[in-house]
Amino acid sequence: MxxxxxxxxxxxxxxxxxxxxxxxxxxxxxxxxxxxxxxxxxxxxxxxxxxxxxxxxxxxxxxxxxxxxxxxxxxxxxxxxxxxxxxxxxADHLYIGQALTRWLAGQAQRQVKAVYRTVGDRPGGTVDFRLSGGRQFIRVQMARQGLQPWRREAEALAEKADHVEWIFGPDSMLAFDRVESHGYAIRVECRTVGITREVRIGTQLPGNEVEWTTLEKCSLTSQGIVTPSLVHTPHGIVPRGASTTATGLSFRLAGDTVAFTGAVPRDGITLPDGMKGRAYDADIQPLGSVAERARIVLPRTLTPPDPSRVYLLRDRVSLSPLADSAPKAPAWLLFASDVRRLDPQEAASWSELKPARPAHVTAAPSTPVTHQSAPMGPRLADPEIIDGFRAALERTAHARRWTTWEKLVRGIGAKPQQFTPEHRLRLLVALDFPHVKGKPVLSSLIRTEKGETPPFFAAVLIRLGWVPGLPANQVNGIADRERQLVYKVYGRDSASGTNRPASTGQAPAAAQAARAEADPGSKPAGLSAQTAVAAALGTLTGLRWRFDRARKDGDLAEARRAWQAAGQLYGTKLPPEIQAEYRPLLRDMSQWVHERENERTLAELRPLLDDLVRRQSTGADDDLLVGLYRARDLKRKYHGKLPDDLQDAFLFCQERLAAVTAPGAEGARSADAAAPRLGKNKLNELATVVRSLLQDSARAQATITWSAIRNRLTVEVPHLHPDDQGQVLVLVDADTPPDEPLLSALVTTNQGDIHPLYRHVAFSLEREVPVQQDELRSWWQMDVLRLYSIWKHR
Known part of the structure; x- marks a missing residue:
């Protein structure tokens, strides 16, 4: 009024x-x-x-x-x-915006500002924050909103960012849906304290219980906000209460990433507390991994899976180690609230799952077929093959031509017989993944000898997101349309437009282009400067798609490789006038990589410095020295200036380091700290001996301390500098397979606890480990047990 x-x-x-x-x-x-x-x-x-x-x-x-x-x-x-x-x-939306802005500044997000949006007639109906150049988004939902409109809005936001973190205000009822879909929801409220309104952060858990805390006790990761009630794991953020079960650690997995077949019901199985459903033993295959035996729990309301079909685990998928002493018992327990049965064409993509034929199906009389073992794959690794294919197809597009599968394979020095149909499909999908608007499908340039669309192209389209079951004429139409789009993006404007198979003379040029991508600094023989620039731009486009895919998946290692390759190509193959056009792209790539690297560094450095500052002892014990040296190394890896609180803590620790290592100081420096630094050859020699000792410890089902290692060394090095201790363990595990725990997990403190170098070695070898110390200790214990199991009979 x-x-x-x-x-x-x-x-x-x-x-x-x-x-x-x-x-x-x-x-x-x-x-x-x-x-x-x-x-x-x-x-x-x-x-x-x-x-x-x-x-x-x-x-x-x-x-x-x-x-x-x-x-x-x-x-x-x-x-x-x-x-x-x-x-x-x-004014609670303003109090919340101010509090989150101050908190984000302490999380190395100093330039972030709150944006207040009116929803309906409510000012500040949402409070928004864009982080990492817009790639990470925080929305505080203050206004009431219907479930379906909110879901549509959430999907639209998710398409524009790598991660969207939702925080729900007191008036929002959407948190209940979030608990159902994610296992928890983050709440926010304000309460009057004296002459101000105090902001509190809550974690709503199943059962709708809300555990309240302050922002200062929360941390920000690339996967979202971690409160004291939550646990940050390599597989996502989960409620702390759900992080340990009767089976040990439990992780949340993305839906549609694990397939299974051959499900056999298991009655009389005792399930972990809080888990309800029917248990099955089945063959599973995680996306991008090998098949193995596992136990699956599904709701009893679902139709029991047919053992002769392949299924995908869908909503609310979790994974836990399974402790079962029976011979050949499954190692993992998975739970999902829903499954989806795959049609035969989709199931073929999960190449290691071989469902048994239904018992009621009898084989029809047919001509006997002699089965031969699958030929061995090429010596090149899949990423090298994909890069070679991309370079060859981009050159083919530049000439406005098409090629055949056989000529494409020979262009990288391989033979068609070396590829199974499943391997071919996997390579072509990886070549064109992800499919987004404006990005052409390069594999549309692959035709049969008669110039027709090959039969496997339909399967490629399905894996890229097209609807299954398209008739042949529609598949052909898509292939023609995508091929024209490829020509538009990669072709030269003055070309005649005649489409004909690539001649055999093109194979060496394709191989040259493949080598050019593998070594951007080299110049392919026989290519003109203009052609070389065009090829470089095509390769740069491919690297950009690789980077965007890695950024979407949160794969920092792959994103870093794509960025570094793009940077080398940019600096060696592009003239200055074209460099200016692509400079923002390289800047965006480097900014994202550096921000993610900084997040990882801070995730390790912050708890390490907190622990070092709290230490009362000034003695030069091994753990203190290792921690101080590790803090110094992490600071060197941080891009830019550390946040002020960490800078102060680091200076305090640096002064302590100087005090405990100063000659003549009380509690003079330990023999380890005074030990001379070793050369590369000596470190390699030591690593060989230490690796053998750790393998013996694993076979004996035991751990070992540095003192014990020192006493058993056969070389004359009585003490090791803390930095050299870490380097030796990194060398020990340099060749450890990615699917096996680090042997260095068996090195403990004198009290038999996790050694401070465990996190350092994992970090150096780009192994994902939990940030919080208590989760890290549980993770380490699981690694030790797995090592015992692996090496028991080796």
Whole structure:
């Protein structure tokens, strides 16, 4: 209601902003007159505004002190204000925005600003933060919203960012759906404390219990916000209470990433606490991995899976180690709330799952077939093959031609017989993945000898996102349309447009282009400068797609490789006038890689420095020295300046390091710290001996300390510098297969606990380990047990 000009404003307005009408600095006027003077201390009576971000008119407000009724702000007549929210919670969105901005600055996100959006008639219906150049997004949902509209909005946001973190305000009921889909939801609320509104962060868990804490006790990761009630694992963020079960650690997996077949019901199986359903033993294959035996638990409401079909695990998939002493018992327990049966064409993509034929199906009489073992694959690794294919197809597109599968394979020095149909499909899908608007399908250039669309192209389309079961004429139409798009992107404008198979003379050129991508600094023989630049631009486009895919998947190692290859290509193959056009691309790639690297560094450095600062001992014990040296190495890896709190902590630790290693100081430096640094050859020699000792320890089902290692060394090095200890263990595990635990996990402190170097070795070898110390210890214990199992019979 609009008040008349000469009417006094008698509404009780409890919140305002200071500084200016458009300010986002909120103030709350306490009800009690006893706190009024405290509130006004250091403030001017002309400093309060009916803030625009509060839905107000922007005019000045007066702070009114009363003894017999509530103190409040009042408009100065004449009054023309349509503000509808006036109570103590009416500025909570600003308090929340300010608190999150300060907290994000402490999480190395200093340039982030809150954006307040009006939803319906509610000012500040959402509070938004864009991080990492917009690749990470935080939305605080304050306004009420229907479930379906919110889901559509969430999907739209997810398409524009690598990760969207949702925080739900007191009035939002959407947190209950979030708990159902993710196992938890993050809440936020404000409460009056004296003369201000205090922001609290809550974790809503199954059963709708909310555990409240402060922002200072939370941390930010690339996968979202981690509260004290949550655990950050390499497989995602999960509730702390769900991180340990009767089977040990439990991890949340993405849906549609694990397939299974041959499901056999298992009755009488005792399930972990809180897990309900029917158990099956089955063959599983995670995406990009090998098949193995596992136990699966599915809701009893689902139709039992047919053992002769292949299925995908879908919603709310979790993975736990399975402790079962029976011979050949499954090693893993998986749970999913839903499954999807694959048609035969889709199932063929999961090449290691071989479902048994149904018992009721009898083989029809047929001509006997002599089965031969699958030919061995090429010596090149898949990434090298894909890079070679991409370079060859880009050159084919530049000439506005097409090629055959056989000629494409020979162009990289391989033979068609070396590829199974499943391997071929996997390579072509990886070549064109992901398929997004405007990106052409390079494999559309592959034709049969007669110039027709090959039969396997339909399977490639399905894996890239097209609808299964398209008729042949539609598949041919897609192939023709994509081929024309390839020509538009990679072809030369002056070409005649005649489509004909690539001649045999093109194979060496394709191989040259493949070598050029593998070594961007080299110059292919026989290529003109203009052709070389065109080839470089095509390769740069491929590297950009590789980087975008890795960024979407959160694969830092792959993103770093694509960025480095693009940087080398940019600096050696592109002339200055073209470099300027692609400079923003390289800057975006480097910024993302450096930010992710900084996140990983901070995730290890922050708890390490906290532990070192809390230490009371000033003695030069092994753990203290190793921690101090590790902090120094992490600081060197950080891009830019450390956050102020970490910089102060580091300087404090640096002074302590100088004190404990100074000659003649009380508690003089240990023999390890005084030990001379070793050369590369000596470190390699030691690593060979230590590796053997650790393997013996694994066979004996035991751990070992550095003191024991030192006593058993056959070379004359009685003590090792802490940096050399870490380097030796890195060399020990340099060739450890990625699917096996690190042998260095068997090195413990003198108390038999996890050694500080365990995290350092994992970090150096790009192994994912938990950030929190208690989760890391559980992870380490699991690694030790797995090593015992692996080496028991080796």
């Amino acid at each position: 609009t008040l008349l000009p000469d009417e006094e404003d008698t509404r009780k307005v409890q919140t305002a902003v200071t500084g200016a009408a458009g300010s986002d600095n909120p103030v709350f006027l306490p009800y009690d007159h006893g706190e009024f003077d405290l509130f006004m201390r250091g403030r001017s009576r002309d400093d309060f505004y009916c803030g625009i971000l509060l839905g107000g008119c922007g005019k000045k407000l007066s702070a009114k002190r009363y003894t017999e009724k509530k103190c409040h702000f009042a408009h100065r007549p004449p009054v023309h204000c349509r503000r509808t929210a006036n109570g103590e919670s009416s």
